[in-house]
Structure formats: structure tokens, C-alpha cells
Amino acid sequence: MKENSKYIQVKNQIKDWILEGKVKPGEKIYSENELVKLFGVSRHTVRQAIGVLVHEGWLYREHGSGTFCSNRLLQQTKRESSKNIGVITTYMSDYIFPSIIRGIEQYLSSQGYSLIMASTNNDLEKEKQCLQTMLSKNIDGLIVEPTKSSSANPNISYYLNLEQHNIPYLMINQYYKEINPPHLVVDDEKGGFLATEHLIQYGHKKILGIFKSDDLQGVNRMKGYIDAFRKYNLPFFPDMIVTYTTETKEEKIAEIRSLLEGKERPTGLICYNDDVALSVLNVVRSLNLSVPGDLSIVGYDDSQLATASEVKLTSVSHPKTQMGIDAAKRIIAKIEGKSLENGTDSFVYEPELIVRESTKKLSSKIVT
Amino acid sequence: MKENSKYIQVKNQIKDWILEGKVKPGEKIYSENELVKLFGVSRHTVRQAIGVLVHEGWLYREHGSGTFCSNRLLQQTKRESSKNIGVITTYMSDYIFPSIIRGIEQYLSSQGYSLIMASTNNDLEKEKQCLQTMLSKNIDGLIVEPTKSSSANPNISYYLNLEQHNIPYLMINQYYKEINPPHLVVDDEKGGFLATEHLIQYGHKKILGIFKSDDLQGVNRMKGYIDAFRKYNLPFFPDMIVTYTTETKEEKIAEIRSLLEGKERPTGLICYNDDVALSVLNVVRSLNLSVPGDLSIVGYDDSQLATASEVKLTSVSHPKTQMGIDAAKRIIAKIEGKSLENGTDSFVYEPELIVRESTKKLSSKIVT
DNA sequence: TATTTTAACTTGTACGTACATCATCTTCAG
DNA sequence: CTGAAGATGATGTACGTACAAGTTAAAATA
Incomplete structure (x- = not known):
């Protein structure tokens, strides 16, 4: 030269x-x-x-x-790029997650990056192990779906360590408020609100909600549900909210069963996701009730399951694959020092209600 | 670019x-x-x-x-263990695959290994790219679900090069006969046979089969289907087999529709998988026919979808997560020089028929 | 005013030429 | 047989042209 x-x-x-x-x-x-x-x-x-x-x-x-x-030349510690991006998820076989992963993989491979995967099974100790593995693997960036995001996280120091090592990371679906990292999330509060509002506008008053309580998605959807009651000035009634955790799903479904058997049974049901909605649908069938005749059900995620049944579920949809693509795009942009358009690191996706057959208008006079 | x-x-x-x-x-x-x-x-x-x-x-x-x-590659032959295992799949969001991946991830992480993933979307060119990526990534072993395994594969030389580099690999679900690699597969021929035999024993004679033709799983299931007809000396009838590829699924479903509308309609249907079974179930509903009243349907995979519908599908079950665990176990054993007990590199899982509500016995008078 | 189309400008790909610089092999002189 | 000069062929630098493809903002249109 x-x-x-x-x-x-x-x-x-x-x-x-x-x-x-x-x-x-x-x-x-x-x-x-x-x-x-x-x-x-x-x-x-x-x-x-x-x-x-x-x-x-x-x-x-x-x-x-x-x-x-380029943006990041100052603290460039001359780490040579490994072209590996780590991805930590909660459940690998979760029926919703593959579409996000697919989006991530799609974009990564188009840019010549590879994907290193690990999953936590929603266990904090396992999350710690995953983070340790990733830190030792010479990754260029990390995409994380946080574990048990509704409670305090003991692994914060690992995320801070990532920052010290100049490894960009990004959270999807949920994020730890304590460290306020870049994140891509769906406005779950709005999603819960939309679902509930839909039933309210259909004339329902006694609307049950069943939500997962050990992650933020569930908590937020529940917030939206409550907000809708407030906004429409509907009275709250006892037992209107059932919450469950990863470990207690079955028994809570049984609880729903007894609520449906009672004579004061609800006319509408907002579910944490399509999976729960189908579980409930099974219960409803076994009680010889009909959907939406006796009970309107709203699911969440608009997954493959939503249209698998004979009663196609009304469900809240959100862009799963797109979120994966965006996550990959952002993490690579950060690695390669490109600046994204308007400086904002995070994005909130708007959910959309897909109305199908599992909900119907109550024929009472009260509806305008 | x-x-x-x-x-x-x-x-x-x-x-x-x-x-x-x-x-x-x-x-x-x-x-x-x-x-x-x-x-x-x-x-x-x-x-x-x-x-x-x-x-x-x-x-x-x-x-x-x-x-x-560059002789950078040479150092890989006497490389230190990277504790990375590559996994190449066809479809990442396929409803059946996550459970296999979960099995793989479970065992790998318990042994301190990580998982590098890539998917081919059932495209041979993409498979080539994936293999290139893996070869350049310093992996210790590779688990592959072959792409378009029913046709000849142009990427054989890459697999042979893996052997030269002393990187063990293993195929799951299907395998390329040309190189006869270690493999874990389900006896799909038997699965197809079991499904068909079940309907035959229930008195069905006009049994339609719909199979995917661009992978070996589909071809083998079809073989089993035909074998059952032979063994029970049932006559073949025209249009008894519908085959589809990744690209032509929709139109073939439409073909099924017109077959069901005809007066000579079949009384039984063997499906490539649960997904197709549900698609057909939708068609059946729209024709105001009943399952299993007018038509008995058998699915395959015993997936989450099989029990999602109001008519729980009779389906052929196979150990998905277990296969993933076994794959991981075998690849790590090979890497670490452990010998597996009985010397055989491959294993064939026996499928099992799970009888649910989507099939019923024909009373003999109705059968012509 | 809002939307669509166009034009101008940007980087990306691809062809061509010429000569410089360096390494290696061949040839020839000693 | 040995060493130096030269021929050959390799990569490196530098010039030119042309068109493709993507972005942006001005201009034209509805």
C-alpha cells in the first residue's frame, strides 16, 4: 500500500x-x-x-x-464483528413466538448475520444463565424478550454489563422499566381496551376478564380492560377478573367453569390470548352453552388458533413478523453505526381488533 | 446489494x-x-x-x-470447542417445529451448548446459504432438517465437506438417501398406514388421501396409505390421491372441495397433517356436511391444532420434543467422543394413532 | 390543498484502458 | 555452475465511460 x-x-x-x-x-x-x-x-x-x-x-x-x-467510532474497542446476534425468548414453542423469530431470522440472514438462540421458560435463574452464555459468545447484539417482566428483575447488572461492553440490546414484547432500554412493544393496554370496548358496544355488561399476571403483557391488557369499564361508566362486579400464572393455568380455567355454571353468569369474556380463549371454549361446549349465543369471547394475538375452531375467534391482532424484522433491523443499524431516522429507539405497535364470529350483539333494548 | x-x-x-x-x-x-x-x-x-x-x-x-x-479455516480443523451447535430447519414458524427446537434447546443448554439457528423456507438455494454460514461459523456440530428431500439435492458437497472438517451432523424428520447420514426420523410410512388402516377397519372404502409431494415425509405417508389399500385388498378409485406442494396448497384444497360436492364423495379422508385437516374441515363446514357424520378425517402430527377445534381430530402422534432431545444428545455425544450404547447412528420413531372424534364407524348398510 | 409525477442527485454495477509495482522463472554471461 | 539481467505474469493504482437503482424534493396534476 x-x-x-x-x-x-x-x-x-x-x-x-x-x-x-x-x-x-x-x-x-x-x-x-x-x-x-x-x-x-x-x-x-x-x-x-x-x-x-x-x-x-x-x-x-x-x-x-x-x-x-458513522456513529459509534469513539468507544470502538476494535472488537471484530462476529456477525452473530443473540436472541433470548421466554417460550420457544409458544404458539405466537415463532412468527417473531421468523421475522428476526429473515432479516438477519438477508444481512449475513446469524441467530444464536436461547430460551428461559419464563424462569429468572435460566435467564441469568442465558445472559451469561451470550456474554461469553462474542455476539454483536442481543434481542431479548424479558422474563417475568411484571416483577423486579435480579439480572439488571448483566444488562448494564452489556452496555459497558458496547453490545447493543433491544427488548421486545415487554421491557424492564428500571433500565428503560430500547424496546418494541405492542400497546397491550389499548389492545385490552379495544377488546373490552367491543363487547361493551355490543351491549354486554357482565364481562369477565382472564389475564396472565406474571408478565407485563397480561397486566397491561388488564389495565385496558379496567379502563374500558371506567370510560363507559359500567359498574364493576365481583369475581370479574381472574388472573393466572404460568403454573396455575389449569385450576384457573376450572374456576371459570364454575363461574359459567352459576346462574349469574357473564355474557362476555376477554381472554389473555387465543390459547386461553380456546380452553374456555372447550369448557363452554362441555356445558352445552353456545358461542356466541350464550357467551361472547374475545381472544388476543390473532394466531393460527383463532381460525382453527368452528367458531372463528374475534381477536386482537398485532404485527408479529414485522416486529421481528424491525427488531433485527434496529439492532443491526446500531451495530453498524447507522442512525435511524428520528432518533427514537423504541416503537409501540398499535393493535387492531379483528371481529369474527365469537362475539355478538346483545339484543336488548339498552343498546343504542 | x-x-x-x-x-x-x-x-x-x-x-x-x-x-x-x-x-x-x-x-x-x-x-x-x-x-x-x-x-x-x-x-x-x-x-x-x-x-x-x-x-x-x-x-x-x-x-x-x-x-x-485464507488459512483461517485451517485453524478450525484443530479448533477448540466453540460450544455452538448449528440447527438448520425448513420453516421456522411451522406449527410442528417449535416443539422439536424446544427439545434441542433444552438439552443443549443443559450441557452448556448454544444453538445457532437458520431456516431455509424449503428453498434449496437458501439451504446452500445456510450451510455456508454454518461452515464459516465455527460450529461443533450440525442438526439439519433437509430441504425438499424428495428431490435430488445439489448441496451434497457441503455435507461432505462437513465430514472433512470433522464436524458431525445429523438429520431429522427426513434425510438424503444419497449420503445416508445419521438420522432421526418417524416411520411415516407406518403412520400413513395406521391412519388408513384405522378408517378401513371402521368400514370405510372410499378414502381420499391428500399429501405433500415435495418432501419425503409426504411421500412416505402416501406410501403407507397405498400399502393399507393393498393389504386389505381394497380397490383403488380415481382421484383418490391429491398431492400438493408448498406453493399449490390453496388450489388443491379447492380441488378437494369439488370432490366433496360431487355425489360420489368419499367417506374418509387421510390428511398430510393437522393443518390440512383443519383446512378441509373448514370446507366441510361450509358445505353443511358434518364430521364425522358425513366424512371421517384423520390428521397427522397430533399438534395443538388437533384439539383446538370443536371436533377433536383423530391424528397420528409422534414424539416431537423427544426427537429434539435425542438429536441434541447424539450430536453432543459424537462431539465429545462418547460412544452411544448400541452403535447405531440412526433411530426410527414409531408413530401412534390417537383416536378422537373426527372418525366414526360406518354402519354396514350405508356402505353400499 | 393533497396527491402524483417528474427531475435531479445520490450511490451501485460494469465495462474499458493504461501503466506501476512486485515476485518468480528463464536466459545468458561470467 | 553461479549470478545477473530480462521476460513474464501476478496484483496495485488510476484514469475514463455508461447505465442501473434508490432517494429526495420540486413541479405538475387532481
């Missing part, structure tokens, strides 16, 4: 601009044609110079818009 | 030579001018291709003497 070759000179000049602070991180540098005029060299030479700087991580190019100064 | 650009093609071809073992570490590759003639492109394009590969660490150049294959 000749020291006095033209492209080296151009390279060094541009590098100087960056080091002197004339070009700040994220800012656009001169276009190739401008550099051609400036230095009086050919475009090929300019591209060669820029190519080296891109390779070394000083710049990045964006097709059609320009060449920019 | 256009995938079909010339320099990418040249790059991939050269990378192939390395990964297939045609060019060994330290060896000189063709000179730029030779490559120009070989590919019929300009020298600039060749240099661009080589530039990328040098950048990625596959090659290095020596001014005046030539371009050589």
Missing part, C-alpha cells in the same frame, strides 16, 4: 475531517462527485478511498442518499 | 470452491486474468468480487504472486 497513492491521500483527508470534528457522527459527507472536483481525481479513486473508510467503520453508505459519518 | 449482480455471482462461486474444499487453505486460486476469461467479465468485476472475499477473510492477496485461500 503506497503511502503517497492518491486514494490514500483522499482517505486520510476525509478521516481528518472526522477526527477534527468537521464532520460529526451521522452527518453526510461530500458526495462522490463533489469529492472528485475537490481533489481533482477520478470517481473510481474517490470510491476506493471511501471503500476503505467504510471497511474500517468510519463511514457508511446509503444507496441513493449519500455517505455518512 | 443486488443478489444477481455479476461480482456477487463471481464472489459466491469462489466462496463455493473454498467451502466445497476444491481450494484448500493456503492454496493459490486462479489469477485475476484467468477469472476474467472463466467468467467472461471484466477485471474490475473480478477484483470487486475478490475484494469482498478478502474483506470477509476468505482470501488474501500477495502483490506480485497471487491470491490465496
Whole structure:
């Protein structure tokens, strides 16, 4: 590599601009044609110079818009990229999660990255092990679905350690408020609200809610459910909320059964997800009641299960695969020093209610 | 980065030579001018291709003497254990696969190994990319679910190269007969037989079969289906078998619909899997027929879907999570030099028929 | 005003040429 | 037989052109 070759000179000049602070991180540098005029060299030479700087991580190019100064050159500890992204999930076989994973994998592989996976089974001790593994694996970035996010997390120090190692991470579905990391989540409160509002507008008054209490998603959906009651000035009634945890699902379903057998049975039911909705649907069938005739049911997640049954479930939908793609996109952008549009690290997806056959209007006079 | 650009093609071809073992570490590759003639492109394009590969660490150049294959790969042969196991699957969000993955992950993490995942979407080109990624990732072992296993596979050389690098691999669900690798599979032929025999013993004679034709699982299940007809000396009838591929599922379901509308409609239906069974169930409902009243349906996989519907599906069950655990166990045993008890590298799981509500006995008078 | 289309500008790919620089093998002189 | 000069062929630098493809903002249209 000749020291006095033209492209080296151009390279060094541009590098100087960056080091002197004339070009700040994220800012656009001169276009190739401008550099051609400036230095009086050919475009090929300019591209060669820029190519080296891109390779070394000083710049990045964006097709059609320009060449920019990289963001993370300051504390660049010269870790060589392993092209591995870690992903920690709660349940691997959860019926909803594969679509997120698929989105992540799709984008990662298109960018030449690989995916290292681990799952916690919603156990905090296991989460700790996963984080330890990831830290020892030389990953470039980490995507985490937090475990038991509704309670305090003892593994905070690991996440802080990630920051010290300059490994970007991002949380999906939920996030630990204590560290307020970049996150992609669905507005579950709104989702719960939409589901409940739907039944209220259909004239239902006695609407039962069953929610999972050991993660934030469940807690938030429940909030939305309660909000809807408040907003429509509906009275609360006893036993209107059933909560369950990973360990107590079965017995709580049995509880629902006895509630449905009582004569004061509810006319509507908001479920934490489609899986629970189907469990309840089974109970309803065994009691010789009909859906939506005797009971309207709303699910959540709009999963494959929602349309598997004879009664297609009304369910709250959210962009699962898209969230995976976005997560991968953001983590890679951060790794490669690209700045995302408007600086915001996080995004909240709006849920949407898909009305199918499992809910119906109550034919009472009270409905406007 | 256009995938079909010339320099990418040249790059991939050269990378192939390395990964297939045609060019060994330290060896000189063709000179730029030779490559120009070989590919019929300009020298600039060749240099661009080589530039990328040098950048990625596959090659290095020596001014005046030539371009050589990096010996970074050589260090991998006497590599220290990375404690990484690669897993290549077809569909990540397939409703059946998560349980296998869960089994794999469970055992791997208990043994301190990590899981690197990639999926092919049942596309052979993508499988090639996945294998390339895995080969370049320093993995200790590889678990593969083969892609389009019913047709010839163009990626054989990659598997052979794995052997050269002393990386054990194992196939699940299906396997390429050409290389006869260690494999864990379900006896799908028997599964298809069991399902069909069940309907025959219930007095059915006109039994339709719908199978996926682009993977071996489908072909084998179909074999079992045909075997059952032979064994029970039942006559074959026209249109008794419908086959579909990944791309043509929808239209074939429509075909089933018209068969069911005809007056000579079948009384039984053997489905490739539960997903198809549910699709057909939807069609049956829309025709105002009843299951199992007018039509008995048998699914396959005994998945979550089988019990999601109001008519619980009779389905063929097989040990999904167990297969994952076994796969992980065997691959790690091989890595760590442990010998497995009975010497056999492969195992065939016996499927089991779970009889539920979607099938019923035909009373003899109705049977013509 | 809001939306669509167009034009201008950006980087990406691909071809061509010429000569410089370095390593290696061949040839020839000693 | 040995050493130096030269021929050959490899990569490195540098110039040029042309068009493709993506982005953005101005201009035209509804």
C-alpha cells in the first residue's frame, strides 16, 4: 500500500475531517462527485478511498442518499464483528413466538448475520444463565424478550454489563422499566381496551376478564380492560377478573367453569390470548352453552388458533413478523453505526381488533 | 446489494470452491486474468468480487504472486470447542417445529451448548446459504432438517465437506438417501398406514388421501396409505390421491372441495397433517356436511391444532420434543467422543394413532 | 390543498484502458 | 555452475465511460 497513492491521500483527508470534528457522527459527507472536483481525481479513486473508510467503520453508505459519518467510532474497542446476534425468548414453542423469530431470522440472514438462540421458560435463574452464555459468545447484539417482566428483575447488572461492553440490546414484547432500554412493544393496554370496548358496544355488561399476571403483557391488557369499564361508566362486579400464572393455568380455567355454571353468569369474556380463549371454549361446549349465543369471547394475538375452531375467534391482532424484522433491523443499524431516522429507539405497535364470529350483539333494548 | 449482480455471482462461486474444499487453505486460486476469461467479465468485476472475499477473510492477496485461500479455516480443523451447535430447519414458524427446537434447546443448554439457528423456507438455494454460514461459523456440530428431500439435492458437497472438517451432523424428520447420514426420523410410512388402516377397519372404502409431494415425509405417508389399500385388498378409485406442494396448497384444497360436492364423495379422508385437516374441515363446514357424520378425517402430527377445534381430530402422534432431545444428545455425544450404547447412528420413531372424534364407524348398510 | 409525477442527485454495477509495482522463472554471461 | 539481467505474469493504482437503482424534493396534476 503506497503511502503517497492518491486514494490514500483522499482517505486520510476525509478521516481528518472526522477526527477534527468537521464532520460529526451521522452527518453526510461530500458526495462522490463533489469529492472528485475537490481533489481533482477520478470517481473510481474517490470510491476506493471511501471503500476503505467504510471497511474500517468510519463511514457508511446509503444507496441513493449519500455517505455518512458513522456513529459509534469513539468507544470502538476494535472488537471484530462476529456477525452473530443473540436472541433470548421466554417460550420457544409458544404458539405466537415463532412468527417473531421468523421475522428476526429473515432479516438477519438477508444481512449475513446469524441467530444464536436461547430460551428461559419464563424462569429468572435460566435467564441469568442465558445472559451469561451470550456474554461469553462474542455476539454483536442481543434481542431479548424479558422474563417475568411484571416483577423486579435480579439480572439488571448483566444488562448494564452489556452496555459497558458496547453490545447493543433491544427488548421486545415487554421491557424492564428500571433500565428503560430500547424496546418494541405492542400497546397491550389499548389492545385490552379495544377488546373490552367491543363487547361493551355490543351491549354486554357482565364481562369477565382472564389475564396472565406474571408478565407485563397480561397486566397491561388488564389495565385496558379496567379502563374500558371506567370510560363507559359500567359498574364493576365481583369475581370479574381472574388472573393466572404460568403454573396455575389449569385450576384457573376450572374456576371459570364454575363461574359459567352459576346462574349469574357473564355474557362476555376477554381472554389473555387465543390459547386461553380456546380452553374456555372447550369448557363452554362441555356445558352445552353456545358461542356466541350464550357467551361472547374475545381472544388476543390473532394466531393460527383463532381460525382453527368452528367458531372463528374475534381477536386482537398485532404485527408479529414485522416486529421481528424491525427488531433485527434496529439492532443491526446500531451495530453498524447507522442512525435511524428520528432518533427514537423504541416503537409501540398499535393493535387492531379483528371481529369474527365469537362475539355478538346483545339484543336488548339498552343498546343504542 | 443486488443478489444477481455479476461480482456477487463471481464472489459466491469462489466462496463455493473454498467451502466445497476444491481450494484448500493456503492454496493459490486462479489469477485475476484467468477469472476474467472463466467468467467472461471484466477485471474490475473480478477484483470487486475478490475484494469482498478478502474483506470477509476468505482470501488474501500477495502483490506480485497471487491470491490465496485464507488459512483461517485451517485453524478450525484443530479448533477448540466453540460450544455452538448449528440447527438448520425448513420453516421456522411451522406449527410442528417449535416443539422439536424446544427439545434441542433444552438439552443443549443443559450441557452448556448454544444453538445457532437458520431456516431455509424449503428453498434449496437458501439451504446452500445456510450451510455456508454454518461452515464459516465455527460450529461443533450440525442438526439439519433437509430441504425438499424428495428431490435430488445439489448441496451434497457441503455435507461432505462437513465430514472433512470433522464436524458431525445429523438429520431429522427426513434425510438424503444419497449420503445416508445419521438420522432421526418417524416411520411415516407406518403412520400413513395406521391412519388408513384405522378408517378401513371402521368400514370405510372410499378414502381420499391428500399429501405433500415435495418432501419425503409426504411421500412416505402416501406410501403407507397405498400399502393399507393393498393389504386389505381394497380397490383403488380415481382421484383418490391429491398431492400438493408448498406453493399449490390453496388450489388443491379447492380441488378437494369439488370432490366433496360431487355425489360420489368419499367417506374418509387421510390428511398430510393437522393443518390440512383443519383446512378441509373448514370446507366441510361450509358445505353443511358434518364430521364425522358425513366424512371421517384423520390428521397427522397430533399438534395443538388437533384439539383446538370443536371436533377433536383423530391424528397420528409422534414424539416431537423427544426427537429434539435425542438429536441434541447424539450430536453432543459424537462431539465429545462418547460412544452411544448400541452403535447405531440412526433411530426410527414409531408413530401412534390417537383416536378422537373426527372418525366414526360406518354402519354396514350405508356402505353400499 | 393533497396527491402524483417528474427531475435531479445520490450511490451501485460494469465495462474499458493504461501503466506501476512486485515476485518468480528463464536466459545468458561470467 | 553461479549470478545477473530480462521476460513474464501476478496484483496495485488510476484514469475514463455508461447505465442501473434508490432517494429526495420540486413541479405538475387532481
